[in-house]
Amino acid sequence: MFDFFQYPFWLQGALKGLAVIAVIFPLAGACSMAERKISAWMQGRPGPNRATVPWIAWIPVLGPFLQRLGVFHLLADGAKFLFKEEPVPGHVNKLYYVLAPVIALIPALMTIVAVPFGAYLDGAGRVVPLILANVDIGILGVFAISSLGVYSLIIAGWASNSKYPFLGGIRASAQLISYELSMTLSVLPVFLWINVPGGQGTLSLAQCVAMQGGAWFGIWMPLSAFIFLVSLFAETNRQPFDMPESEADLVGGFHTEYGAFKWSMFFVAEYAHMLIGSGVFALLFLGGWNPLPWVSLADLVGWLQHLTGWAFVLHPLAVGLISIGIFLGKVLFLIFVFMWVRWTVPRFRYDQVMQLGWQKLLPLAIGNLILYALIIAWVQTRI
Amino acid sequence: MAVLPVERKPLSFAERTYMPQIFSGLKTTFKRMIKPAETLEYPEQRPTIPNGYRGVPTLVKDPHGREKCVSCQLCEFVCPPKAIRITPGEIPLESPTGHVEKAPQAFDIDMLRCIYCGLCQEVCPEEAIFLQNQYSMSGYSRAEMVNHKDRLYELGGTLPDKHYKWDKKKSAEDAAAHGGGHH
Numbered sequence: 001m002f003d004f005f006q007y008p009f010w011l012q013g014a015l016k017g018l019a020v021i022a023v024i025f026p027l028a029g030a031c032s033m034a035e036r037k038i039s040a041w042m043q044g045r046p047g048p049n050r051a052t053v054p055w056i057a058w059i060p061v062l063g064p065f066l067q068r069l070g071v072f073h074l075l076a077d078g079a080k081f082l083f084k085e086e087p088v089p090g091h092v093n094k095l096y097y098v099l100a101p102v103i104a105l106i107p108a109l110m111t112i113v114a115v116p117f118g119a120y121l122d123g124a125g126r127v128v129p130l131i132l133a134n135v136d137i138g139i140l141g142v143f144a145i146s147s148l149g150v151y152s153l154i155i156a157g158w159a160s161n162s163k164y165p166f167l168g169g170i171r172a173s174a175q176l177i178s179y180e181l182s183m184t185l186s187v188l189p190v191f192l193w194i195n196v197p198g199g200q201g202t203l204s205l206a207q208c209v210a211m212q213g214g215a216w217f218g219i220w221m222p223l224s225a226f227i228f229l230v231s232l233f234a235e236t237n238r239q240p241f242d243m244p245e246s247e248a249d250l251v252g253g254f255h256t257e258y259g260a261f262k263w264s265m266f267f268v269a270e271y272a273h274m275l276i277g278s279g280v281f282a283l284l285f286l287g288g289w290n291p292l293p294w295v296s297l298a299d300l301v302g303w304l305q306h307l308t309g310w311a312f313v314l315h316p317l318a319v320g321l322i323s324i325g326i327f328l329g330k331v332l333f334l335i336f337v338f339m340w341v342r343w344t345v346p347r348f349r350y351d352q353v354m355q356l357g358w359q360k361l362l363p364l365a366i367g368n369l370i371l372y373a374l375i376i377a378w379v380q381t382r383i
Numbered sequence: 384m385a386v387l388p389v390e391r392k393p394l395s396f397a398e399r400t401y402m403p404q405i406f407s408g409l410k411t412t413f414k415r416m417i418k419p420a421e422t423l424e425y426p427e428q429r430p431t432i433p434n435g436y437r438g439v440p441t442l443v444k445d446p447h448g449r450e451k452c453v454s455c456q457l458c459e460f461v462c463p464p465k466a467i468r469i470t471p472g473e474i475p476l477e478s479p480t481g482h483v484e485k486a487p488q489a490f491d492i493d494m495l496r497c498i499y500c501g502l503c504q505e506v507c508p509e510e511a512i513f514l515q516n517q518y519s520m521s522g523y524s525r526a527e528m529v530n531h532k533d534r535l536y537e538l539g540g541t542l543p544d545k546h547y548k549w550d551k552k553k554s555a556e557d558a559a560a561h562g563g564g565h566h
Contacts, residue, residue, distance in 0.1 A: 161553035
Protein backbone atom coordinates (compact mmCIF):
# COMPACT_ATOMS: atom_id res chain seq x y z
CA MET A 1 0.00 0.00 0.00
CA PHE A 2 1.43 3.33 -1.02
CA ASP A 3 1.29 5.97 1.64
CA PHE A 4 -0.53 8.83 0.00
CA PHE A 5 0.72 11.35 2.54
CA GLN A 6 4.38 10.54 1.70
CA TYR A 7 3.94 11.91 -1.84
CA PRO A 8 5.28 15.38 -2.57
CA PHE A 9 2.81 18.15 -1.84
CA TRP A 10 2.14 19.08 -5.46
CA LEU A 11 1.47 15.46 -6.44
CA GLN A 12 -1.01 15.05 -3.59
CA GLY A 13 -2.77 18.20 -4.69
CA ALA A 14 -2.82 17.15 -8.34
CA LEU A 15 -4.16 13.68 -7.51
CA LYS A 16 -6.87 15.04 -5.23
CA GLY A 17 -7.84 17.62 -7.82
CA LEU A 18 -8.00 15.01 -10.58
CA ALA A 19 -10.11 12.76 -8.37
CA VAL A 20 -12.62 15.54 -7.77
CA ILE A 21 -12.71 16.47 -11.46
CA ALA A 22 -13.16 12.80 -12.33
CA VAL A 23 -16.31 12.88 -10.21
CA ILE A 24 -17.71 16.26 -11.16
CA PHE A 25 -17.16 16.03 -14.93
CA PRO A 26 -19.20 12.83 -15.44
CA LEU A 27 -21.72 14.06 -12.89
CA ALA A 28 -22.22 17.21 -14.95
CA GLY A 29 -22.71 15.02 -18.02
CA ALA A 30 -25.14 12.79 -16.13
CA CYS A 31 -27.10 15.90 -15.17
CA SER A 32 -27.72 16.64 -18.85
CA MET A 33 -29.14 13.14 -19.19
CA ALA A 34 -31.23 13.58 -16.04
CA GLU A 35 -32.50 16.83 -17.50
CA ARG A 36 -33.73 15.06 -20.62
CA LYS A 37 -35.35 12.28 -18.61
CA ILE A 38 -37.05 14.60 -16.12
CA SER A 39 -38.31 16.89 -18.85
CA ALA A 40 -39.70 13.83 -20.60
CA TRP A 41 -41.51 12.58 -17.53
CA MET A 42 -42.94 15.99 -16.82
CA GLN A 43 -44.28 16.14 -20.37
CA GLY A 44 -45.72 12.61 -20.26
CA ARG A 45 -43.10 11.04 -22.55
CA PRO A 46 -40.76 8.12 -21.84
CA GLY A 47 -37.66 10.09 -22.86
CA PRO A 48 -34.46 8.68 -24.39
CA ASN A 49 -34.51 4.90 -23.90
CA ARG A 50 -33.03 3.22 -26.97
CA ALA A 51 -29.22 3.18 -26.81
CA THR A 52 -27.63 0.13 -25.20
CA VAL A 53 -24.33 -1.70 -24.95
CA PRO A 54 -24.49 -5.38 -26.01
CA TRP A 55 -22.67 -6.86 -23.01
CA ILE A 56 -24.87 -4.97 -20.58
CA ALA A 57 -28.07 -5.68 -22.52
CA TRP A 58 -27.47 -9.40 -21.85
CA ILE A 59 -27.82 -8.94 -18.06
CA PRO A 60 -31.43 -10.06 -17.39
CA VAL A 61 -33.22 -7.32 -15.40
CA LEU A 62 -30.57 -4.67 -14.92
CA GLY A 63 -29.68 -4.34 -18.62
CA PRO A 64 -33.16 -3.45 -19.91
CA PHE A 65 -33.72 -1.25 -16.84
CA LEU A 66 -30.60 0.78 -17.55
CA GLN A 67 -31.57 0.97 -21.20
CA ARG A 68 -35.03 2.30 -20.33
CA LEU A 69 -33.37 4.82 -18.03
CA GLY A 70 -31.35 6.09 -21.00
CA VAL A 71 -28.00 5.72 -19.27
CA PHE A 72 -26.18 4.73 -22.44
CA HIS A 73 -27.39 7.77 -24.33
CA LEU A 74 -24.93 9.63 -22.14
CA LEU A 75 -22.06 7.56 -23.55
CA ALA A 76 -23.43 7.89 -27.07
CA ASP A 77 -23.77 11.66 -26.73
CA GLY A 78 -20.30 12.00 -25.26
CA ALA A 79 -18.77 9.96 -28.06
CA LYS A 80 -20.71 11.95 -30.62
CA PHE A 81 -19.44 15.27 -29.25
CA LEU A 82 -15.86 13.96 -29.23
CA PHE A 83 -15.80 12.66 -32.79
CA LYS A 84 -18.01 15.18 -34.54
CA GLU A 85 -16.55 17.53 -37.09
CA GLU A 86 -15.86 20.90 -35.51
CA PRO A 87 -16.58 23.63 -37.99
CA VAL A 88 -15.26 27.09 -37.17
CA PRO A 89 -17.38 29.69 -38.98
CA GLY A 90 -15.37 31.97 -41.26
CA HIS A 91 -16.57 35.22 -39.72
CA VAL A 92 -15.50 34.62 -36.12
CA ASN A 93 -12.51 35.89 -34.22
CA LYS A 94 -10.70 32.56 -34.00
CA LEU A 95 -8.61 33.11 -30.88
CA TYR A 96 -11.47 34.26 -28.68
CA TYR A 97 -13.89 31.83 -30.31
CA VAL A 98 -11.74 28.92 -29.16
CA LEU A 99 -10.89 30.56 -25.87
CA ALA A 100 -14.48 31.09 -24.71
CA PRO A 101 -15.43 27.44 -23.97
CA VAL A 102 -12.09 26.98 -22.21
CA ILE A 103 -12.78 30.01 -20.04
CA ALA A 104 -16.25 28.62 -19.35
CA LEU A 105 -14.95 25.30 -18.11
CA ILE A 106 -11.93 26.37 -16.06
CA PRO A 107 -13.68 28.54 -13.43
CA ALA A 108 -16.57 26.09 -13.30
CA LEU A 109 -14.25 23.25 -12.32
CA MET A 110 -11.96 25.47 -10.24
CA THR A 111 -14.62 26.67 -7.76
CA ILE A 112 -14.74 23.17 -6.26
CA VAL A 113 -11.36 23.92 -4.67
CA ALA A 114 -12.94 26.03 -1.93
CA VAL A 115 -16.08 23.92 -1.47
CA PRO A 116 -15.95 21.23 1.24
CA PHE A 117 -17.86 18.10 0.28
CA GLY A 118 -17.66 15.89 3.35
CA ALA A 119 -16.09 15.46 6.76
CA TYR A 120 -14.60 12.86 9.06
CA LEU A 121 -13.90 12.66 12.78
CA ASP A 122 -10.26 12.67 13.84
CA GLY A 123 -8.92 10.84 16.90
CA ALA A 124 -10.08 13.57 19.27
CA GLY A 125 -13.63 13.47 17.88
CA ARG A 126 -13.30 16.80 16.11
CA VAL A 127 -14.97 17.18 12.71
CA VAL A 128 -12.38 17.67 9.95
CA PRO A 129 -13.79 18.81 6.59
CA LEU A 130 -12.85 17.12 3.33
CA ILE A 131 -11.85 19.96 1.05
CA LEU A 132 -9.20 20.50 -1.59
CA ALA A 133 -7.92 23.75 -0.11
CA ASN A 134 -9.13 24.52 3.39
CA VAL A 135 -8.56 28.25 3.09
CA ASP A 136 -10.22 30.90 5.16
CA ILE A 137 -11.58 32.88 2.21
CA GLY A 138 -14.10 30.08 1.50
CA ILE A 139 -17.25 31.68 0.11
CA LEU A 140 -15.32 34.69 -1.17
CA GLY A 141 -13.14 32.38 -3.24
CA VAL A 142 -16.20 30.62 -4.66
CA PHE A 143 -17.86 33.90 -5.61
CA ALA A 144 -14.65 35.34 -7.05
CA ILE A 145 -13.89 32.37 -9.26
CA SER A 146 -17.41 31.44 -10.32
CA SER A 147 -18.18 35.00 -11.41
CA LEU A 148 -15.29 34.71 -13.88
CA GLY A 149 -17.63 32.42 -15.79
CA VAL A 150 -19.49 35.43 -17.19
CA TYR A 151 -16.41 36.34 -19.24
CA SER A 152 -16.78 33.18 -21.25
CA LEU A 153 -20.32 34.18 -22.25
CA ILE A 154 -19.28 37.74 -23.12
CA ILE A 155 -16.24 36.55 -25.09
CA ALA A 156 -18.28 33.88 -26.86
CA GLY A 157 -20.92 36.43 -27.78
CA TRP A 158 -18.39 38.92 -29.03
CA ALA A 159 -16.09 36.49 -30.84
CA SER A 160 -18.98 34.89 -32.71
CA ASN A 161 -19.37 38.15 -34.64
CA SER A 162 -23.07 37.84 -35.36
CA LYS A 163 -26.08 39.54 -33.85
CA TYR A 164 -27.78 36.83 -31.78
CA PRO A 165 -24.68 35.69 -29.89
CA PHE A 166 -23.83 39.35 -29.35
CA LEU A 167 -27.24 40.07 -27.81
CA GLY A 168 -26.88 36.91 -25.73
CA GLY A 169 -23.51 38.06 -24.45
CA ILE A 170 -24.86 41.49 -23.53
CA ARG A 171 -27.79 39.97 -21.69
CA ALA A 172 -25.47 37.56 -19.91
CA SER A 173 -23.21 40.31 -18.64
CA ALA A 174 -26.13 42.49 -17.49
CA GLN A 175 -27.96 39.65 -15.80
CA LEU A 176 -25.05 37.96 -14.07
CA ILE A 177 -23.66 41.20 -12.71
CA SER A 178 -27.07 42.36 -11.41
CA TYR A 179 -27.84 39.17 -9.55
CA GLU A 180 -24.36 38.82 -8.06
CA LEU A 181 -25.16 41.82 -5.82
CA SER A 182 -28.21 40.31 -4.18
CA MET A 183 -26.52 36.93 -4.01
CA THR A 184 -23.57 38.29 -2.06
CA LEU A 185 -25.77 40.42 0.20
CA SER A 186 -28.03 37.46 0.96
CA VAL A 187 -25.23 35.33 2.44
CA LEU A 188 -23.85 38.11 4.67
CA PRO A 189 -26.27 37.38 7.59
CA VAL A 190 -24.95 33.81 7.69
CA PHE A 191 -21.40 35.01 8.03
CA LEU A 192 -22.36 37.70 10.52
CA TRP A 193 -23.71 34.89 12.68
CA ILE A 194 -20.70 32.61 12.17
CA ASN A 195 -18.16 35.21 13.11
CA VAL A 196 -18.97 35.19 16.81
CA PRO A 197 -17.58 38.17 18.73
CA GLY A 198 -14.24 37.24 20.19
CA GLY A 199 -13.78 34.29 17.83
CA GLN A 200 -11.49 34.07 14.84
CA GLY A 201 -12.90 35.76 11.75
CA THR A 202 -13.63 33.35 8.91
CA LEU A 203 -15.48 33.03 5.63
CA SER A 204 -14.99 29.28 5.54
CA LEU A 205 -17.89 27.14 4.34
CA ALA A 206 -16.77 24.28 6.56
CA GLN A 207 -17.22 26.54 9.59
CA CYS A 208 -20.66 27.34 8.24
CA VAL A 209 -21.60 23.65 8.35
CA ALA A 210 -20.06 23.21 11.79
CA MET A 211 -22.39 25.94 13.09
CA GLN A 212 -25.44 24.10 11.69
CA GLY A 213 -25.40 21.14 14.05
CA GLY A 214 -28.64 22.53 15.48
CA ALA A 215 -31.08 24.51 13.37
CA TRP A 216 -30.09 24.86 9.73
CA PHE A 217 -29.64 28.43 8.54
CA GLY A 218 -32.31 27.77 5.94
CA ILE A 219 -34.82 27.44 8.80
CA TRP A 220 -34.19 30.65 10.65
CA MET A 221 -32.94 32.71 7.71
CA PRO A 222 -35.53 31.67 5.10
CA LEU A 223 -35.43 35.01 3.31
CA SER A 224 -31.67 34.79 2.84
CA ALA A 225 -32.04 31.26 1.52
CA PHE A 226 -34.80 32.37 -0.84
CA ILE A 227 -32.85 35.33 -2.24
CA PHE A 228 -29.75 33.16 -2.61
CA LEU A 229 -31.71 30.47 -4.44
CA VAL A 230 -33.32 32.93 -6.85
CA SER A 231 -29.97 34.56 -7.58
CA LEU A 232 -28.49 31.12 -8.05
CA PHE A 233 -31.04 30.42 -10.77
CA ALA A 234 -30.03 33.67 -12.43
CA GLU A 235 -26.30 33.10 -12.00
CA THR A 236 -26.40 29.63 -13.51
CA ASN A 237 -28.54 30.88 -16.44
CA ARG A 238 -31.34 28.51 -15.63
CA GLN A 239 -34.98 28.97 -16.49
CA PRO A 240 -36.78 31.28 -15.66
CA PHE A 241 -33.66 33.46 -16.03
CA ASP A 242 -32.46 31.84 -19.25
CA MET A 243 -31.63 35.20 -20.82
CA PRO A 244 -28.17 34.53 -22.36
CA GLU A 245 -29.45 31.50 -24.22
CA SER A 246 -33.17 32.27 -24.70
CA GLU A 247 -33.59 29.98 -27.67
CA ALA A 248 -37.01 31.39 -28.48
CA ASP A 249 -35.85 34.89 -29.40
CA LEU A 250 -32.04 34.57 -29.78
CA VAL A 251 -31.75 31.22 -31.64
CA GLY A 252 -29.17 29.84 -29.20
CA GLY A 253 -27.89 33.03 -27.59
CA PHE A 254 -24.18 33.11 -26.94
CA HIS A 255 -23.57 29.60 -28.29
CA THR A 256 -25.43 30.01 -31.59
CA GLU A 257 -22.19 29.73 -33.59
CA TYR A 258 -20.80 26.84 -31.57
CA GLY A 259 -21.02 23.14 -32.26
CA ALA A 260 -19.62 19.75 -31.33
CA PHE A 261 -17.13 19.60 -28.50
CA LYS A 262 -16.89 23.32 -27.88
CA TRP A 263 -20.63 23.50 -27.43
CA SER A 264 -20.63 20.56 -25.05
CA MET A 265 -17.92 22.28 -22.99
CA PHE A 266 -20.31 25.19 -22.42
CA PHE A 267 -22.86 22.74 -21.19
CA VAL A 268 -20.58 20.80 -18.91
CA ALA A 269 -19.58 24.20 -17.49
CA GLU A 270 -23.22 25.18 -16.98
CA TYR A 271 -23.99 21.94 -15.16
CA ALA A 272 -20.77 22.18 -13.13
CA HIS A 273 -21.87 25.68 -12.07
CA MET A 274 -25.22 24.23 -11.09
CA LEU A 275 -23.60 21.43 -9.11
CA ILE A 276 -21.30 23.78 -7.25
CA GLY A 277 -24.04 26.36 -6.75
CA SER A 278 -26.29 23.69 -5.26
CA GLY A 279 -23.37 22.51 -3.16
CA VAL A 280 -22.82 26.01 -1.77
CA PHE A 281 -26.55 26.37 -1.11
CA ALA A 282 -26.58 23.04 0.74
CA LEU A 283 -23.56 24.08 2.79
CA LEU A 284 -24.92 27.51 3.65
CA PHE A 285 -28.58 26.82 4.27
CA LEU A 286 -29.27 23.07 4.32
CA GLY A 287 -26.74 21.96 6.90
CA GLY A 288 -24.09 20.56 4.54
CA TRP A 289 -23.33 17.02 5.66
CA ASN A 290 -25.52 17.16 8.77
CA PRO A 291 -28.26 14.63 8.04
CA LEU A 292 -31.26 16.44 9.59
CA PRO A 293 -31.93 19.68 11.43
CA TRP A 294 -30.87 19.23 15.07
CA VAL A 295 -29.03 15.99 14.14
CA SER A 296 -25.36 16.57 13.39
CA LEU A 297 -23.02 14.19 11.59
CA ALA A 298 -21.25 13.33 14.87
CA ASP A 299 -24.62 12.48 16.47
CA LEU A 300 -25.59 10.25 13.56
CA VAL A 301 -22.30 8.34 13.58
CA GLY A 302 -22.49 8.00 17.37
CA TRP A 303 -26.01 6.54 17.16
CA LEU A 304 -25.00 4.18 14.36
CA GLN A 305 -22.09 2.92 16.40
CA HIS A 306 -24.28 2.59 19.46
CA LEU A 307 -27.04 0.74 17.58
CA THR A 308 -24.92 -1.66 15.54
CA GLY A 309 -21.91 -1.92 17.82
CA TRP A 310 -19.58 -1.86 14.80
CA ALA A 311 -16.37 -0.01 15.56
CA PHE A 312 -15.58 0.68 11.92
CA VAL A 313 -18.48 3.15 11.72
CA LEU A 314 -16.21 5.63 13.49
CA HIS A 315 -13.35 4.97 11.05
CA PRO A 316 -12.51 8.16 9.10
CA LEU A 317 -13.17 6.37 5.80
CA ALA A 318 -16.69 5.28 6.81
CA VAL A 319 -17.59 8.68 8.25
CA GLY A 320 -16.17 10.36 5.18
CA LEU A 321 -18.28 8.20 2.86
CA ILE A 322 -21.43 8.75 4.94
CA SER A 323 -20.90 12.51 4.98
CA ILE A 324 -20.18 12.65 1.24
CA GLY A 325 -23.31 10.58 0.64
CA ILE A 326 -25.49 12.94 2.69
CA PHE A 327 -24.01 16.01 1.05
CA LEU A 328 -24.29 14.58 -2.46
CA GLY A 329 -27.89 13.59 -1.77
CA LYS A 330 -28.75 17.18 -0.90
CA VAL A 331 -26.90 18.48 -3.95
CA LEU A 332 -28.69 16.08 -6.28
CA PHE A 333 -32.04 17.01 -4.74
CA LEU A 334 -31.28 20.67 -5.45
CA ILE A 335 -30.30 19.78 -9.01
CA PHE A 336 -33.67 18.10 -9.33
CA VAL A 337 -35.33 21.30 -8.06
CA PHE A 338 -33.44 23.26 -10.73
CA MET A 339 -34.79 20.96 -13.42
CA TRP A 340 -38.26 20.85 -11.91
CA VAL A 341 -38.46 24.64 -12.01
CA ARG A 342 -37.03 24.75 -15.51
CA TRP A 343 -39.78 22.53 -16.90
CA THR A 344 -42.50 24.38 -15.01
CA VAL A 345 -41.88 28.11 -15.32
CA PRO A 346 -41.67 30.00 -18.60
CA ARG A 347 -38.87 32.49 -19.22
CA PHE A 348 -39.11 36.04 -17.88
CA ARG A 349 -38.88 38.88 -20.33
CA TYR A 350 -35.54 40.71 -20.30
CA ASP A 351 -36.99 43.85 -18.71
CA GLN A 352 -38.72 41.72 -16.08
CA VAL A 353 -35.41 40.08 -15.24
CA MET A 354 -33.76 43.45 -14.78
CA GLN A 355 -36.68 44.85 -12.79
CA LEU A 356 -36.77 41.80 -10.56
CA GLY A 357 -33.05 41.95 -9.92
CA TRP A 358 -32.64 45.65 -9.23
CA GLN A 359 -36.03 46.76 -7.91
CA LYS A 360 -37.16 43.71 -5.97
CA LEU A 361 -34.34 41.39 -4.97
CA LEU A 362 -31.65 43.98 -4.23
CA PRO A 363 -33.76 46.10 -1.80
CA LEU A 364 -35.06 42.87 -0.28
CA ALA A 365 -31.51 41.62 0.24
CA ILE A 366 -30.42 44.92 1.79
CA GLY A 367 -33.47 44.98 4.10
CA ASN A 368 -32.82 41.36 5.03
CA LEU A 369 -29.19 42.16 5.84
CA ILE A 370 -30.14 45.11 8.07
CA LEU A 371 -32.84 43.10 9.83
CA TYR A 372 -30.57 40.15 10.56
CA ALA A 373 -27.68 42.43 11.53
CA LEU A 374 -29.93 43.94 14.22
CA ILE A 375 -31.22 40.54 15.35
CA ILE A 376 -27.75 39.02 15.47
CA ALA A 377 -26.34 42.02 17.33
CA TRP A 378 -29.15 41.70 19.85
CA VAL A 379 -28.90 37.90 20.24
CA GLN A 380 -25.14 37.55 20.32
CA THR A 381 -24.64 40.19 23.02
CA ARG A 382 -27.06 38.26 25.23
CA ILE A 383 -25.65 34.70 24.93
CA MET B 384 -77.63 43.79 -24.43
CA ALA B 385 -76.54 45.99 -21.59
CA VAL B 386 -72.85 46.70 -21.17
CA LEU B 387 -71.55 45.16 -17.97
CA PRO B 388 -68.46 46.96 -16.70
CA VAL B 389 -66.06 44.32 -15.36
CA GLU B 390 -63.90 45.38 -12.49
CA ARG B 391 -60.23 44.81 -13.22
CA LYS B 392 -58.65 44.03 -9.90
CA PRO B 393 -55.03 44.98 -9.43
CA LEU B 394 -52.69 42.06 -8.74
CA SER B 395 -52.46 41.15 -5.10
CA PHE B 396 -49.13 41.22 -3.31
CA ALA B 397 -48.85 37.42 -3.41
CA GLU B 398 -49.51 37.45 -7.15
CA ARG B 399 -46.89 40.11 -7.73
CA THR B 400 -44.23 37.94 -6.09
CA TYR B 401 -45.03 35.18 -8.66
CA MET B 402 -44.54 32.60 -5.91
CA PRO B 403 -48.09 31.13 -5.46
CA GLN B 404 -48.38 30.60 -9.21
CA ILE B 405 -44.93 29.04 -9.41
CA PHE B 406 -45.73 26.65 -6.56
CA SER B 407 -49.03 25.58 -8.10
CA GLY B 408 -47.19 25.05 -11.38
CA LEU B 409 -44.59 22.93 -9.62
CA LYS B 410 -47.37 20.86 -8.09
CA THR B 411 -48.88 20.26 -11.54
CA THR B 412 -45.60 19.20 -13.14
CA PHE B 413 -44.75 16.94 -10.22
CA LYS B 414 -48.10 15.18 -10.46
CA ARG B 415 -47.56 14.77 -14.18
CA MET B 416 -44.07 13.39 -13.61
CA ILE B 417 -45.17 10.45 -11.48
CA LYS B 418 -47.95 9.44 -13.88
CA PRO B 419 -47.16 6.95 -16.69
CA ALA B 420 -46.26 8.35 -20.10
CA GLU B 421 -49.03 9.21 -22.56
CA THR B 422 -47.10 8.40 -25.72
CA LEU B 423 -46.87 5.27 -27.88
CA GLU B 424 -43.39 3.92 -28.55
CA TYR B 425 -44.03 3.80 -32.26
CA PRO B 426 -42.33 0.96 -34.08
CA GLU B 427 -43.13 -1.52 -31.30
CA GLN B 428 -46.51 -0.15 -30.29
CA ARG B 429 -48.96 0.75 -33.05
CA PRO B 430 -52.03 2.93 -32.73
CA THR B 431 -55.45 1.26 -33.07
CA ILE B 432 -56.91 2.21 -36.43
CA PRO B 433 -60.50 3.49 -36.22
CA ASN B 434 -63.20 2.24 -38.59
CA GLY B 435 -63.40 4.17 -41.86
CA TYR B 436 -59.72 5.14 -41.71
CA ARG B 437 -58.33 6.29 -45.04
CA GLY B 438 -54.88 4.77 -45.45
CA VAL B 439 -52.98 3.77 -48.55
CA PRO B 440 -55.30 3.06 -51.54
CA THR B 441 -55.26 -0.59 -52.60
CA LEU B 442 -56.91 -2.87 -55.17
CA VAL B 443 -58.90 -5.85 -53.90
CA LYS B 444 -60.08 -9.21 -55.26
CA ASP B 445 -63.42 -10.87 -54.66
CA PRO B 446 -63.64 -14.12 -52.66
CA HIS B 447 -63.25 -16.20 -55.83
CA GLY B 448 -59.93 -14.51 -56.55
CA ARG B 449 -61.21 -12.48 -59.49
CA GLU B 450 -59.71 -9.02 -59.80
CA LYS B 451 -62.59 -6.63 -59.42
CA CYS B 452 -61.25 -3.65 -61.32
CA VAL B 453 -62.64 -3.42 -64.84
CA SER B 454 -60.41 -0.47 -65.79
CA CYS B 455 -63.30 1.94 -66.33
CA GLN B 456 -60.84 4.72 -65.34
CA LEU B 457 -63.42 6.64 -63.29
CA CYS B 458 -60.93 6.78 -60.41
CA GLU B 459 -58.21 8.02 -62.72
CA PHE B 460 -60.42 10.86 -63.88
CA VAL B 461 -61.78 11.79 -60.46
CA CYS B 462 -58.39 11.71 -58.73
CA PRO B 463 -57.74 15.37 -57.72
CA PRO B 464 -53.91 15.18 -57.67
CA LYS B 465 -53.81 12.88 -60.72
CA ALA B 466 -51.99 10.16 -58.81
CA ILE B 467 -53.66 7.24 -60.59
CA ARG B 468 -52.64 6.02 -64.04
CA ILE B 469 -54.46 3.08 -65.65
CA THR B 470 -53.67 1.28 -68.89
CA PRO B 471 -56.85 -0.64 -69.80
CA GLY B 472 -56.55 -4.15 -71.10
CA GLU B 473 -58.86 -6.92 -72.32
CA ILE B 474 -59.67 -10.29 -70.78
CA PRO B 475 -59.57 -13.06 -73.40
CA LEU B 476 -63.06 -14.49 -74.01
CA GLU B 477 -62.06 -18.09 -73.36
CA SER B 478 -60.92 -17.35 -69.78
CA PRO B 479 -63.44 -18.14 -66.97
CA THR B 480 -64.06 -14.44 -66.40
CA GLY B 481 -64.14 -13.64 -70.08
CA HIS B 482 -67.61 -12.12 -69.86
CA VAL B 483 -66.17 -9.25 -67.72
CA GLU B 484 -64.30 -8.21 -70.87
CA LYS B 485 -61.91 -5.66 -69.37
CA ALA B 486 -59.22 -5.55 -66.67
CA PRO B 487 -56.34 -3.15 -66.12
CA GLN B 488 -53.12 -4.02 -67.92
CA ALA B 489 -51.22 -1.64 -65.66
CA PHE B 490 -52.47 0.23 -62.59
CA ASP B 491 -50.05 2.70 -60.99
CA ILE B 492 -50.72 4.92 -57.97
CA ASP B 493 -48.04 7.48 -57.33
CA MET B 494 -47.96 7.73 -53.53
CA LEU B 495 -45.96 10.95 -53.70
CA ARG B 496 -49.01 12.56 -55.33
CA CYS B 497 -51.82 10.76 -53.49
CA ILE B 498 -53.62 12.94 -50.95
CA TYR B 499 -55.61 10.11 -49.34
CA CYS B 500 -58.91 11.85 -50.12
CA GLY B 501 -60.75 8.60 -50.82
CA LEU B 502 -62.58 9.88 -53.93
CA CYS B 503 -61.34 6.85 -55.92
CA GLN B 504 -63.00 4.52 -53.43
CA GLU B 505 -66.18 6.57 -53.50
CA VAL B 506 -66.44 6.71 -57.27
CA CYS B 507 -65.58 3.07 -58.02
CA PRO B 508 -68.70 1.28 -59.47
CA GLU B 509 -67.09 -2.14 -58.92
CA GLU B 510 -65.95 -1.69 -55.27
CA ALA B 511 -62.49 -2.57 -56.41
CA ILE B 512 -60.38 0.16 -54.80
CA PHE B 513 -60.28 0.70 -51.06
CA LEU B 514 -58.29 2.94 -48.76
CA GLN B 515 -57.27 0.47 -46.10
CA ASN B 516 -55.42 0.61 -42.78
CA GLN B 517 -51.81 0.99 -43.84
CA TYR B 518 -50.60 4.51 -42.98
CA SER B 519 -46.86 4.35 -43.38
CA MET B 520 -45.21 4.47 -46.82
CA SER B 521 -41.49 4.89 -47.29
CA GLY B 522 -38.94 4.35 -50.03
CA TYR B 523 -35.49 5.33 -51.14
CA SER B 524 -36.42 6.73 -54.57
CA ARG B 525 -39.34 8.32 -56.40
CA ALA B 526 -39.75 5.17 -58.48
CA GLU B 527 -40.10 3.11 -55.34
CA MET B 528 -42.98 5.31 -54.17
CA VAL B 529 -45.15 4.31 -57.14
CA ASN B 530 -47.36 1.33 -56.30
CA HIS B 531 -47.76 -0.94 -59.32
CA LYS B 532 -50.63 -3.34 -59.91
CA ASP B 533 -49.10 -6.40 -58.26
CA ARG B 534 -48.11 -4.34 -55.20
CA LEU B 535 -51.62 -2.86 -55.02
CA TYR B 536 -53.20 -6.35 -55.01
CA GLU B 537 -50.65 -7.52 -52.45
CA LEU B 538 -51.58 -4.60 -50.16
CA GLY B 539 -55.32 -4.98 -50.78
CA GLY B 540 -55.83 -8.70 -50.47
CA THR B 541 -59.35 -10.09 -50.67
CA LEU B 542 -62.44 -8.42 -49.31
CA PRO B 543 -65.87 -10.10 -48.89
CA ASP B 544 -68.25 -9.28 -51.73
CA LYS B 545 -72.01 -8.97 -51.10
CA HIS B 546 -73.10 -8.58 -54.71
CA TYR B 547 -71.25 -11.03 -56.99
CA LYS B 548 -72.39 -8.78 -59.79
CA TRP B 549 -70.54 -10.58 -62.58
CA ASP B 550 -71.39 -14.08 -61.35
CA LYS B 551 -75.09 -13.16 -61.36
CA LYS B 552 -74.76 -11.69 -64.81
CA LYS B 553 -73.11 -14.84 -66.09
CA SER B 554 -75.70 -17.19 -64.58
CA ALA B 555 -78.49 -15.01 -65.96
CA GLU B 556 -76.92 -15.16 -69.42
CA ASP B 557 -76.47 -18.90 -69.10
CA ALA B 558 -80.09 -19.35 -68.01
CA ALA B 559 -81.25 -17.23 -70.95
CA ALA B 560 -79.17 -19.25 -73.37
CA HIS B 561 -80.50 -22.61 -72.07
CA GLY B 562 -84.13 -21.71 -71.30
CA GLY B 563 -84.48 -19.95 -74.65
CA GLY B 564 -87.36 -17.57 -75.40
CA HIS B 565 -89.26 -17.85 -72.08
CA HIS B 566 -89.15 -14.13 -71.48
